[in-house]
Amino acid sequence: MAAGRAYAGVPAAQRRALRRAALVAAGLDIVGTQGSARLTVAGLCARAGLNERYFYESFASTDEVLGAVLDDVLAELTSAIVTAVAAAPQDTRAKARAAIAAAIELLTDDDRKTRVVFAEPLAAPALMARRAEVARAFVALIVGQAQEFYGPATALRVGSWGDFGAAYVLGGLAETMTAWVRGDLAISRDELIDRATDLFVVVGEHVVGTASS
Amino acid sequence: MAAGRAYAGVPAAQRRALRRAALVAAGLDIVGTQGSARLTVAGLCARAGLNERYFYESFASTDEVLGAVLDDVLAELTSAIVTAVAAAPQDTRAKARAAIAAAIELLTDDDRKTRVVFAEPLAAPALMARRAEVARAFVALIVGQAQEFYGPATALRVGSWGDFGAAYVLGGLAETMTAWVRGDLAISRDELIDRATDLFVVVGEHVVGTASS
DNA sequence: AGAATTTGGCAAGACGTCATGCCAGAATTG
DNA sequence: CAATTCTGGCATGACGTCTTGCCAAATTCT
Secondary structure: OOOOOOEOOEOHHHHHHHHHHHHHHHHHHHHHHHOHHHOOHHHHHHHHOOOHHHHHHHOOOHHHHHHHHHHHHHHHHHHHHHHHHHHOOOOHHHHHHHHHHHHHHHHHHOHHHHHHHHHHHHHOHHHHHHHHHHHHHHHHHHHHHHHHHHOOHHHHHHOHHHHHHHHHHHHHHHHHHHHHHHOOOOOOHHHHHHHHHHHHHHHHHHHHHHHHO | OOOOOOEOOEOHHHHHHHHHHHHHHHHHHHHHHHOHHHOOHHHHHHHHOOOHHHHHHHOOOHHHHHHHHHHHHHHHHHHHHHHHHHHOOOOHHHHHHHHHHHHHHHHHHOHHHHHHHHHHHHHOHHHHHHHHHHHHHHHHHHHHHHHHHHOOHHHHHHOHHHHHHHHHHHHHHHHHHHHHHHOOOOOOHHHHHHHHHHHHHHHHHHHHHHHHO
């Protein structure tokens, strides 16, 4: 009952965590390649190399797996962006480029993640709310970053224009990234990053200029 | 066999078409409010007020219904855009605003259509390919319109920058529109249209300016 | 070595959906 | 009015998934 014996030198709690991680990794694979509709308990456990019984040890439904997969990728993404921005020189364009490059490199190195972040959340009702939260969080992050360059006073002046511009930039980045992964943009990844940075700066300057005038 | 007797004064072919239309309308309702995952034969026919048997008269699978629903909304959308652009004065900004206003008004008047156009296609594998086609078509439409204002010679100079800019604008429009429908943007619909037009023009000018320099 | 625990494989009933078929009532044609 | 055709309701067998439970093999602790 109060079990918890070590197995193969690994304590019980850690084994649980490993199994959960294996399920999430398998979930990324299935959702990222076949879509959330194909995510079944049996298929997930088979790919994770685990018994079906262990599914219910960590999750109550496949929707929970979906959420965990998304959270996993988003945590990786925000971490990559934050460290990249911190390491970049104190310059608007340099900061923007660092953030965009970090995001694009992470997501295009593994197009399963592109799909999980940009496509699936819109489909699965379970992720709709989370997707909205994430979008708001990124918008807030962009707006916050912008304030560092244009001065905190701009915040008041920018107002809803800032939210609009941030959402616009987020959407543009998402669409161009998925189009590029799909092979519809005949440019290199570095060009993709450069142009995304260009438009980020252009939109940002227009927003600040318009809102403060 | 060679049937086709009129019923209630309506010939057979027209009755078939009416039933099909009822199914597509019910499909828009279900997909637009609950998502494509909830689209089942029984539920669809119940909402359409039709017998399940008639489903197979017009469709072979629920995926086909999904495609028909998307096609229906997209046809409406392109029609609205084309007529609005044609009626607008010969001015870059006026044309852009007319197109954007037509799209935004149509899609936000009925947020089921917003979801069908922007959210579901990414999720349902059956619509993935179509979504890509549609994106390409809209990109081509935007690029084509741009050539009318900046002159056909720009086409060669713009090249892949044009595709990139068009995809960016499309994504920005999609994200801001869904955010607005969600209630995350504290602006009026007219402001939404104005700002979307602003950024459309700004991005367009930057693309032409950069690519031709 | 022996007892206890962990693990994987498998089976079973329950549930929802699919695709088709049958039947009786309603409407139309001759 | 009789025959034909259309329509709606219902039922069926098949299929895939879910969730729980049992059993034998593997591994660990005493």
